[in-house]
Amino acid sequence: MAAAGRTRSVRPPSTAQRRTALIGILSSGGRVGCSGRHASVAHTGGDAAGPSGGRATVRPVYNDPVPRSLRACFEGGCSVNTSRARLLELWRAAAEAGTPLPSEATLAAELGVSRPTVREELIRLESHGMLTRLPSAGTFPNRFALDMGLRLDQSYEFSDMLREAGYEPSMEVLSAGWGELDAVRAARLDVRPGTAAFVTVKRWSANGQPVMVAVDHIPASPSRSPEPDASATVFELVRELRGSTVEWELSFVEARLAEDEERELLGLPDPSSVLQVTMTGISVLGVKLYLAEETHRQGVVPYGLIRTVPR
Amino acid sequence: MAAAGRTRSVRPPSTAQRRTALIGILSSGGRVGCSGRHASVAHTGGDAAGPSGGRATVRPVYNDPVPRSLRACFEGGCSVNTSRARLLELWRAAAEAGTPLPSEATLAAELGVSRPTVREELIRLESHGMLTRLPSAGTFPNRFALDMGLRLDQSYEFSDMLREAGYEPSMEVLSAGWGELDAVRAARLDVRPGTAAFVTVKRWSANGQPVMVAVDHIPASPSRSPEPDASATVFELVRELRGSTVEWELSFVEARLAEDEERELLGLPDPSSVLQVTMTGISVLGVKLYLAEETHRQGVVPYGLIRTVPR
Incomplete structure (x- = not known):
């Protein structure tokens, strides 16, 4: 270039x-x-x-419990589907409690989607600074992400x-x-x-x-x-x-x-x-x-x- | 909140x-x-x-053909591995040519990684505005992303x-x-x-x-x-x-x-x-x-x- x-x-x-x-x-x-x-x-x-x-x-x-600032983390996600909305709720709960998110397997069961799908959603959130996934340590929310x-x-x-x-x-x-x-x-x-x-x-x-x-x-x-x-x-x-x-x-x-x-x-x-x-x-x-x-x-x-x- | x-x-x-x-x-x-x-x-x-x-x-x-602006798209990616570097080369080529990227299957074969791995890397690039993946249409690079x-x-x-x-x-x-x-x-x-x-x-x-x-x-x-x-x-x-x-x-x-x-x-x-x-x-x-x-x-x-x- x-x-x-x-x-x-x-x-x-x-x-x-x-x-x-x-x-x-x-x-x-x-x-x-x-x-x-x-x-x-x-x-x-x-x-x-x-x-x-x-x-x-x-x-x-709209009248949606999930704020746009979170929904905007998902390209193509203005029409948030149920599992995404639920994932965002879980993210928020973890961020407020200062605890890691559940494992991918647990999230998949909770959301009723496949584990690769969960992983892809977590990667999206990670790319927007909402969480970080540390190998063999867990998925940690960035609790400051809602206060920007x-x-x-x-x-x-x-x-x-x-x-x-x-x-x-x-x-x-x-x-x-x-x-x-x-x-x-x-x-x-x-x-x-x-x-x-x-x-x-x-x-x-x-x-x-x-x-x-x-x-x-x-x-x-x-x-x-x-x-x-x-x-x-x-x-x-x-x-x-x-x-x-x-x-x-x-x-x-x-x-x-x-x-x-x-x-x-x-x-x-x-x-x-x-x-x-x-x-x-x-x-x-x-x-x-x-x-x-x-x-x-x-x-x-x-x-x-x-x-x-x-x- | x-x-x-x-x-x-x-x-x-x-x-x-x-x-x-x-x-x-x-x-x-x-x-x-x-x-x-x-x-x-x-x-x-x-x-x-x-x-x-x-x-x-x-x-x-460092002396790396992949610029940091691209490498920064991958959290944890400062030490770009070979398949990522190759994916970024392919992204750049597609962006410069104004053509879609190869299919996930083709990319997986080309990079020597699994198709879910390819998909995850594409999601990271998508989250950073580098490309968009349109269902059953293809993966389109944002050719302006290198000129910012x-x-x-x-x-x-x-x-x-x-x-x-x-x-x-x-x-x-x-x-x-x-x-x-x-x-x-x-x-x-x-x-x-x-x-x-x-x-x-x-x-x-x-x-x-x-x-x-x-x-x-x-x-x-x-x-x-x-x-x-x-x-x-x-x-x-x-x-x-x-x-x-x-x-x-x-x-x-x-x-x-x-x-x-x-x-x-x-x-x-x-x-x-x-x-x-x-x-x-x-x-x-x-x-x-x-x-x-x-x-x-x-x-x-x-x-x-x-x-x-x-x-």
Whole structure:
């Protein structure tokens, strides 16, 4: 792999480039609604936001005892099956008690699945820093794994992440509509400059305090769906506009000084630092489906990661 | 899990708390040497840094065609065995060609291992966003996984991460010696305030440009090893001073304004944003072994993450 190839593909847009585009989006007006980001949310129909930027409380559509932060440990596992849910309960019990998990054979009997299946599930949890399997010693849970706030290494609906970290989430769509990709964003999405894209600007709050603004670009043809539902999640919009599902998010994380507009949107003094997370959604076949530029206010919600130390 | 419990455990030290401690450490002087951070490095004996803060080029002690960014996908896999190394070669070839990987049966024959073993290795790679396994469709590599710069979700030697991202790393130990933990750090380490700790301050550069300053605290008794080798890695120091190995790093990521001392150490104008990564090293039994406070200069090296989107 040539170093040049790496350098080319990893540069987020410069601050100046972002500033120009964000101003353009915000000043262009556009439709306003209330929306979830990644997963389906139930809309509080009565208080859809108007152009002045109202606020809507978001309610989850699921009611599941297993939190998403655990469910996200299983790729393909948003629809947690019974044995997985039970395994997660056992993991949690062991983590809280500070004891090893039962043996693979015991777990297999308890869950009603084969021992190789148990082993595969344990490997998934191990890869996410939830436990470690020590040969001939046992399976040890990482009891800190439930106390990490938002896990930056996981991808699920931002409102759910806030709720699980102990905050009451809300969100607004500040702007939505069709535009054209500039050269920098087009390059990041492997399309030509000027390609049409559906663009949304959304703001999330935690306990009423603004914490994140996301600008999403989905390159597509307006003829496919001239009026997509801006309140849909980016995943739903990608499915509608691209006919494809998102497998991975390539994310780049950077601390930078907040721009004037961002400080205004997030309620920050000058100067302030914000965390920028720039994501490209990728299909299973390596097609870039969308670009998301998130600006995170700091000091309100902790952003955690668990990393396993190679032996 | 009570929200209060989460909130308690996830707060990094405040900026003011950090400032005070960092100034104290830097002004206390201490011994100076040249050091690796996490893994063993070969020291260039002739140019060990003096108290004025010289610079030493760090050379890796391994010579392995499989980069650490891939090896880190396997917990316990720093000593990559032959079949894993071969699997990673096959992954890379498929990623570069944009083709699916061979079937599990073919891989098992090729690697000389059982099919369940192959499946387990593929699950590990899948959990790290390196590929996806689609039932009855195939195993698809994520061809972007090698082009992510430093992967913030992986833990290995920082000099190696810089080198793999295409930079020439160097590092200095700015300070090292025994101190006492203040109340905030003691709380983060689950020990009493005033507990003795071995403290190092190190600075890394990429192509001669300072990019990171790390302050590491290892609570221990000075009587166990009154003069530990400050040029050892934090993992080696933990082993010497605590008799234990590190299994996980709980990390918190935050953008914040750089303090005067940090701007000086990293060569930054005022105001500047830095990325703070605060880590607690955890043993397999849940004992907190060290606290590392890293301040990362931004805009030089990209910090990437790959997140799998739950279906």
